[in-house]
Amino acid sequence: MRKFEIFVVTAPGLEKPLAAEIAEAGFKKPKMMPGGVRFRGNWQDVWRANLCLRGAVRVLARIGNFQCMHLNLLEKQIGEMSWTPYLRSDVPVKVEVVTQKSKIYHAGAAKERIEKGLVAAVGVPISNEAEVVLKVRIDNNMLTFSLDTSGESLHKRGHKPAVSKAPMRENMAAMFLRQMGFDGSQTVYDPMCGSGTFVIEAAEMASGLLPGRSRRFAFEQLASFDAEAYAGLKVSGTLVPTNRFYGSDKDAGAIRMSVENADRAGVADVCSFEQKSVGEITPPDGPPGIVIVNPPYGARLGDKKGLFALHASLGKALSTHFSGWKVGIITTDAGLAKATNLPLETPFATVAHGGLTVRLFTCEVP
Structure with missing residues (x-):
């Protein structure tokens, strides 16, 4: 199964204990970065990271990148990427863009072009309320695409509706x-x-x-999701x-x-x-x-x-x-x-x- 970069987000300052937890969970060669920890893995690793990492805020799957310096080329280049292994045509997607130090400097304009490219390539519905989020970072003219595989923040375990006024996450x-x-x-x-x-x-x-164990995740709506394989990961003594x-x-x-x-x-x-x-x-x-x-x-x-x-x-x-x-x-x-x-x-x-x-x-x- 193809491996790719997985980035586990945490509260800034907790990268070190998260890296220790990731290593203990059996994920290979975790590396601390500002705001999280990265390692390489496959989709089963993405599912397991969401399911078992207590220090995680969310899990991002880095699915591709390319260089682009002109807004008018962006839609075409999006159409040339392979999206069908990840996105389903019947599941809405939300696109989020941040840009810095790049010739494509207007995040809103880039977002529009990326959305048009996705609709043309996959026929995917675009919605700002979608659970599946495609995060696009444009840095030094390089676009990096990550899927937020978690959905709601992972501190929401799914079995704690009652919270105090100033809760510890x-x-x-x-x-x-x-x-x-x-x-x-x-x-x-x-x-x-x-x-x-x-x-x-x-x-x-x-x-x-x-x-x-008590909640759903955004990755369950991706084309890469295998419900039977995931059910096996949820079994624990x-x-x-x-x-x-x-x-x-x-x-x-x-x-x-x-x-x-x-x-x-x-x-x-x-x-x-x-x-x-x-x-x-x-x-x-x-x-x-x-x-x-x-x-x-x-x-x-x-x-x-x-x-x-x-x-x-x-x-x-x-x-x-x-x-x-x-x-x-x-x-x-x-x-x-x-x-x-x-x-x-x-x-x-x-x-x-x-x-x-x-x-x-x-x-x-x-």
């Missing part, structure tokens, strides 16, 4: 857990669990559940974790969301959620594990006073009760991390998250 949670050294064997506790993302993600990882996963939150609504989400994800049997404030937290029974938390950041200056008190309360509870536990705190503000009075360090890159830049601070509680 599942793909980011998985990579932060990986950076904390989580391998499925440790107890994980989130004392500000919101809708349960860290707890549920850890429980799924420990249970060997595929992150994409389920592990039974010997440890449990815990979350608490002062908000009763958050606890209800977490319980519902864990049930939908199929991990309710290994997750426990309890309503309590951060000042009241105590460790569950068993050996020390991992505490990971995404506290409020306080984007507005007026929020900060209360947040310093909140972080101090969290730090005091951890120092008093969680000796030997590994702690990870995600925040935008080193001052808030310092307010915990824990010996936190920042060994990892900053990560783009919702227009902000966050960082994972970590330590072992003395």
Whole structure:
């Protein structure tokens, strides 16, 4: 089966843990790039990457490129490309174009010519609402064509409709857990669990559940899709974790969301959620594990006073009760991390998250 370049997009700053995950999943020679990781593979690798990579945002299949310096030649060159191995004449396509440092400098005009070329070549319907997206990058007069094989962002696992006000995305949670050294064997506790993302993600990882098991993908509408072969990839053994996963939150609504989400994800049997404030937290029974938390950041200056008190309360509870536990705190503000009075360090890159830049601070509680 022919191989081509596959580019797995992630949140900027999480390329390194994603590359480690890709290598562990058996994909060959992953190479980090800004905003993601690339490797070579075939269509089954594309399907498997969407289905099993927890740190991925989306998976792009690089299907071709050519050089073009004149807008009036673009439609003709599109018609000369081989599209039938990828696109179906009965499935709409959306075209997205970005251009830089090129003689074809007007993205909108290029988009129109590419769309006309596709209609002439394949008879494919064009729609801005289509799930199948053809991404075209024009850089130094070279056009590179990539199919977005994911559809909706891969952080949407398909079994978590209930979310809190400022949710941690599942793909980011998985990579932060990986950076904390989580391998499925440790107890994980989130004392500000919101809708349960860290707890549920850890429980799924420990249970060997595929992150994409509950959802559909754009690649299912491509000409290259083989439903029978894909069904074989979805079969996976389920592990039974010997440890449990815990979350608490002062908000009763958050606890209800977490319980519902864990049930939908199929991990309710290994997750426990309890309503309590951060000042009241105590460790569950068993050996020390991992505490990971995404506290409020306080984007507005007026929020900060209360947040310093909140972080101090969290730090005091951890120092008093969680000796030997590994702690990870995600925040935008080193001052808030310092307010915990824990010996936190920042060994990892900053990560783009919702227009902000966050960082994972970590330590072992003395």
